[in-house]
Amino acid sequence: MTAFKPLVFSGVQPTGNLHLGNYLGAIKKFVALQDTSDCIYCVVDLHSLTAQLVHEDLKDQTRAITAAFLASGIDPRKHIVFNQSRVMQHAELAWIFNCVARIGWMNRMTQFKDKAGKDRENASLGLLAYPSLMAADILVYRATHVPVGDDQKQHLELTRDIAQKFNNDFSDRIAGLGVGVEMKVGEETVNGFFPLTEPIIGGPAARIMSLRDGSKKMSKSDPSDLSRINLTDDADSISKKIRKAKTDPEALPGELDGLAGRPEAENLVGIYAGLAEISKEAVLKEFGGQQFSVFKPALADLAVEKLAPVAGEMRRISGDRAYVDAVLSDGGERAGLLAEATMKTVRDIIGLLQG
Numbered sequence: 384m385t386a387f388k389p390l391v392f393s394g395v396q397p398t399g400n401l402h403l404g405n406y407l408g409a410i411k412k413f414v415a416l417q418d419t420s421d422c423i424y425c426v427v428d429l430h431s432l433t434a435q436l437v438h439e440d441l442k443d444q445t446r447a448i449t450a451a452f453l454a455s456g457i458d459p460r461k462h463i464v465f466n467q468s469r470v471m472q473h474a475e476l477a478w479i480f481n482c483v484a485r486i487g488w489m490n491r492m493t494q495f496k497d498k499a500g501k502d503r504e505n506a507s508l509g510l511l512a513y514p515s516l517m518a519a520d521i522l523v524y525r526a527t528h529v530p531v532g533d534d535q536k537q538h539l540e541l542t543r544d545i546a547q548k549f550n551n552d553f554s555d556r557i558a559g560l561g562v563g564v565e566m567k568v569g570e571e572t573v574n575g576f577f578p579l580t581e582p583i584i585g586g587p588a589a590r591i592m593s594l595r596d597g598s599k600k601m602s603k604s605d606p607s608d609l610s611r612i613n614l615t616d617d618a619d620s621i622s623k624k625i626r627k628a629k630t631d632p633e634a635l636p637g638e639l640d641g642l643a644g645r646p647e648a649e650n651l652v653g654i655y656a657g658l659a660e661i662s663k664e665a666v667l668k669e670f671g672g673q674q675f676s677v678f679k680p681a682l683a684d685l686a687v688e689k690l691a692p693v694a695g696e697m698r699r700i701s702g703d704r705a706y707v708d709a710v711l712s713d714g715g716e717r718a719g720l721l722a723e724a725t726m727k728t729v730r731d732i733i734g735l736l737q738g
């Protein structure tokens with residue numbers, strides 16, 4: 384039985400300063416996966432248009448995210464790093480997926496509901512169709528694994544739904560052209576052109592929450608800078624933000640159960656665990672019974688120790704704009720070849736008249 388070749392794909396939007404949530408929830412995983420898989424990492428600039436259509440500095444923000452990838456340790460020679468808009472096949476496949484996916488599926492997305500707010504009728508069509516473009520980003524490479532934070536879980540389920548519907552709708556043509564790959568869906572073995580991509584989510588830092596409100600995720604678009612630790616923050620800012628982070632008056636518990644109903648405490652413990660690459664249980668073993676007056680300085684020291692080298696590298700790499708642009712251009716060319724190979728077959732499957 385042939386199988387899909389394992390391939391990792393993920394993306395980050397150039398919508399502002401990267402924060403600790405992006406770093407622990409996504410980028411650190413990108414770096415770790417490089418040792419075991421072929422990886423494609425993309426700055427998803429077309430996606431960012433759903434947040435803000437007119438950008439003063441979209442090019443520089445795209446370069447800044449690229450610099451963060453490289454500074455964190457992603458190797459652009461062994462893997463592929465590029466920005467989405469260079470490879471037009473993403474948008475082409477997204478259009479096809481717009482015709483495969485159902486409006487009801489999009490309407491159910493919690494990210495759409497959150498971002499559209501009360502005035503949904505006035506939200507852009509792009510915001511509604513965001514998950515369809517995300518599915519295209521992944522499936523134009525027939526990627527099998529996607530490392531993301533927990534907030535993207537629903538979008539990845541939708542990516543699987545789109546792949547499955549495409550495979551079903553075109554099953555005869557896929558079989559006729561002999562371009563299907565066998566895969567397991569539950570108990571059944573089915574033949575499809577697109578893989579049912581697996582999310583890679585998990586660990587203690589899959590969803591880092593705001594430092595000001597343990598019920599909201601840490602986000603680039605939160606108006607309060609105190610809510611997040613930016614990858615570009617200096618040591619003083621990191622320490623100040625952790626010192627001011629909202630907590631409760633109790634000491635840290637010795638066991639995980641003791642964090643129930645204490646979202647801010649749980650968040651800080653998760654951040655420590657993510658940075659130290661240990662479990663939350665191990666953090667509580669060390670700090671159980673201690674007050675935040677002891678835990679917060681230890682967390683601040685750890686955050687500075689882990690983030691300062693990344694921030695320094697980011698500054699150095701950002702200073703070499705020609706290098707960053709060359710990485711994106713080279714990555715775009717390599718990604719474009721892979722994407723075009725997929726699209727040639729997709730056009731055949733659909734029956735579009737080709738040159």
Ligand code: AQP
Binds near residue numbers: 408434532591605
């Ligand atoms: N708080 C978080 N905890 C863990 N992972 C997170 N991610 C984002 N926030 C957290 C993960 O980071 C990757 C890139 O995210 P993105 O920039 O493409 O999109 P986003 O999820 O919309 O990020 P933000 O920071 O919340 O931006 P805004 O404020 O613009 O919406 C993804 O893998 C994401 O899961």
